[in-house]
Amino acid sequence: MAHAYTPGLKVVPSIRLRRRRLLPIPGEVLVKEGDRVSARDIVAQTKLPGKVHLVNVANRLGIPPDETRRHMLKKEGEEVFANDVLAQNEPWFKFMQTTIPSPVTGSVESISDITGQVMLREPPRLLKLSAYIDGRVVEVMRGSGVVVESEGSFIQGIFGVGGEAHGPITVVVESPGQELLPELLTESVRGQVVVGGAHASWETLQKAKAVGASGIVVGGINDKDLRQLLGYDIGVAVTGQETIGFTLIVTEGFGSITMAEHTFDLLKRRQGHQASISGATQIRAGVLRPEIIVPGVLEGKASDATERGAIQVGDPVRVIREPHFGVIGKVSALPSELTKIATESKVRIMEVSLGTGERIVVPRANVELLER
Amino acid sequence: MSTPPDLNVILATDCGSTTTKAILIEKQGDVYRQTFRGEAPTTVEAPFEDVTCGVLNAITEVEELSGRKILEGSKILTPAKGDIGVDIYVSTSSAGGGLQMMVAGAVKTMTGESAQRCALGAGAIVMDVLASNDGRMDHEKIERIRQLRPDMILLSGGTDGGTVSHVVELAQYISAADPRPRLGQSYRLPLIYAGNKDARDKIKEILEAKTALYIADNLRPTLDRENLMPARHNIHDIFLEHVMAQAPGYPRLMQMTHAPIMPTPAAVGSMLEKFARAKNANALAVDIGGATTDVFSVFQGVFNRTVSANLGMSYSVSNVLAEAGTENIYRWLSFDIEEQDLRNRLKNKMIRPTTVPQTLQDLHIEHAVAREALRLAFIQHKALAVGLKGVHQERTISEAFEQSSTGESLIDMMSLNYILGSGGILAHSPRRVQSMMLMMDAYEPVGVTMMLVDSIFMAPHLGVLAGVHEKAALDVFYHDCLVPLGACIAPSGEGKEGKKAFDYILLLPDGSKKEGSVNCGDVQLLPLEGEAKVLLRPQKGLDFGAGPGNEFSAPVTGGVAGIIFDARGRPLRLSPDTAKRRADLERWARTVDMYPTELL
Incomplete structure (x- = not known):
């Protein structure tokens, strides 16, 4: 095998990179090739099918399932509002009548003669997909999404928690080996991507949530603090869907580990610039690492993203x-x-x-x- | 049975998630032997997105090492003539996450379990088991089906002629969720219906428009009969026609091979079945990988497979800790380490899965995790490898007193003859005896059990080959694939520590004999590479298979580690006293020469 070592994480001052923005199901693309977009712009949207609710009409009316249809006041495909009467029985005496109200607003999707179940579906929900990074639309995939290209600084972390977020970079420690203490997080970091040093404790992470930081970037955290933060133990490193109040990016690993100097220096150079960050991590096939993208070229021309060759003496x-x-x-x-x-x-x-x-x-x- | 083709040179590949391994098998006299092997990174993912690039690279390495010209461009030369070409090329694949399925059955412990066994036996990873009585609310089931993006769904439920409402209800949930396949946006998700035949028309009505529907014979035509093969064949066909056809480069690979591509675990299972049948024995096999642990068993000819999707040594190492609990990892360590340090180390292994232990302490930690991963995966296997549940049994009075129920595990450790281990931690242990002790600690075999490892994970290649030429596959399996570790000889039951557990006499083929005794709480290692006969005289309460306290004799085969007499007790209980437990662990390790002495 050509490469016995683990390929490294990218920490690049200026690079040209692309991000695919895809809808989970087909929808509508709102931009066209060549358009300039900012990170928060909506580039595509789709309607997610509404939630399904089941009502066992036959059981509740005390009738055989194959008589369900006969007792329905609403037909398949018909719209219903919450509390509309869906079905009712026909007793001899009116006061003995049982009516079944719809638990939701939506439509009748199906009526089963076998089970006596009626399936109701809530109206579809609109899902809006943002551009995630400032840049230019370089490709439109009809009905499914776009590719956005940007130039800027690119820093990969080793592990993250939480989804996409945005905010200006704020470095609050003096050196990469310094602990990110809770008192360094004040109201002034609300909505910002805060860069710490070697480690953030449970108290610091709690404070980050309390003051409304958009993101925290540190060298390391302890596993027990992560467990406390999430309320469960992460067994397999597939993250990005967590809702912890901010996005956490760990650059080095678990424990207290000085942030690599060039990572720290680059983040310091980009202080005050708007960044797009994502905690999404996936370590199995199709490796995905958390990332910090700061649009805007620092010096010279941005290079294209390329894979490095084999390791050499001096690296x-x-x-x-x-x-x-x-x-x-x-x-x-x-x-x-x-x-x-x-x-x-x-x-x-x-x-x-x-x-x-x-x-x-x-x-x-x-x-x-x-x-x- | 048809006559196997006349083959002299065989090429086989296994396309794993990260590595594609190629082996060359050649006929030498009457015996087939594996002669050369090559490997290359798998190229299913970007930037290549064509599995055949990795396959061709691995074959090129075989060409370079063997001096045999196999490729003409990207074409495999057949048949073999002199130093050119091969007679047949076969392949397995687990790249891109393997075959991922969702299964559904009316009752979780009946048709739900049958569906699960069917899919697992076909080599799939079962993402979820949906059942009418799985404890989830209706909308939760629908939401779950929508979230999962399986390669296919297997729907079962009801016996033929029985109630149709439960399985129809499940079909309605699937229809409402409108599930999408994992690969290929444009094609419809394959769904196999293998339930009550009376519900077929209704199932067609509900699902035909939304899925690519296949109808198979009922998995459970009657309560007391399980009929898994028709649906398994359907799974394999769909795997090739739909799933593989969507994966990058696979249509081309399918044209290159001379037999259908098999999912890797299905091929391993097939090899174990052939091995157990050839030896007329019961066998257990485990493949412990970075992400998952597969367990296969054949007891009384019944094959079972389970996959513990989140028990593994790298990607899933942290999940082993979560599922086993810290105390269960700690119990195998003979030194102090802070909990925070241990947890951070395992998390660091999870996020950087390709690292290797550099210190003995780290190796001990990996071995502790491995024991727990093996143990937990085995518990899951025992829960699924069971007799059919819900079957009416006629019992004698004595059986009624035994309180036995339907659905008992088929795994009987006393009748187990072979344990086969594979996967990095077992195949590449610095000392072979380490692999043997890990499996002994995790499985606690009783009686006389032969232990082996698949040193270079050739079982997949041989499993797919066995479908074409069983002799060639078995020849290579015995001679080049399996490394005999030795035999574990352990009585069931417990005795007082320090008191004699049993006497043994080992009769060697040259007529000489070795005699000794083993005390309760001890292990003893005897070097033995070949075959011998062992005579055992256990103390009262201990049993080697002839009943408690009864003399027992059996043939025994040694291996690179030898014979380990294990009188630590079954079940194996480690001392609750930390100092005593650590002293025991060190003593056992020293007795079998498990580790270098520096740490001990």
């Missing part, structure tokens, strides 16, 4: 497993032969030089390329 890397978890260094040697490590497994390794001059040996599978 900056981050170690992503114990005993050196979180350490950043440069590749100093890439021996090709298999090496026996402490577990007695024979693996391909690399030598990494740290800033202190120390050299450590790490399995190639346990490093991540710092992509810039």
